[in-house]
Amino acid sequence: MNQKLAVAVMVVNQDHHVLLVKNHRRGWEFPGGFVEAGESIKDAGIREVKEESGIVIEVTNFLGVEQDVKRSTTVILLKGKAISGKISVSNETQDVGYFTLEEAKNIIKLDNFKDRMARCLKETEIPFFYVLKDTGSFYV
Incomplete structure (x- = not known):
């Protein structure tokens, strides 16, 4: 099986609220998706946020x-x-929508997405490298 490369973006507004999108299957999460052939990771992040939320980001x-x-x-x-x-x-x-961190923690249903948000907010451990080896799985 070939490796798949994806990107997810934590978009934070001036009020320190985080942008979340509600996926049909997975519920609330950061916007993101797979990086296309010939596309940079940064450009994929910008594209996915725009496609899923209407927001243009830097x-x-x-x-x-x-x-x-x-x-x-x-x-x-x-x-x-x-x-x-x-x-x-x-x-x-x-x-x-944009949500406070407390609201986001309450509406994100999948544990792996809650864990992802927690990792992204732990400034002392950024950048992080997280490897999931067991049967659990996070989703893109």
Whole structure:
């Protein structure tokens, strides 16, 4: 199986609220997706946020790497800030919005996405490298 490369972006606004998108299957999460052939990781992050939320971002920081060995998937985590656009849903999302960290912790249902957000907020451990080796799995 070939390795798959993906990106997820923690977008934080001026009020320190985080942008989340609601996926049809996985629920609330950071916007993100797979990096396409010939595309940079940074450009993929910008594209995925725009596609899923309507927000145009500037990438401000590299946060870390998550590798799911069993699923042969590596996710690059970036931080971004909105520079334009208007929040809107897409064919990939049911809902989208900015949430306080407490609200985000309450609406994110999958433990691996809660853990991802916690890793991205732990400034003393950035950049991080997280490897998932067991049967559990995080999703892109």
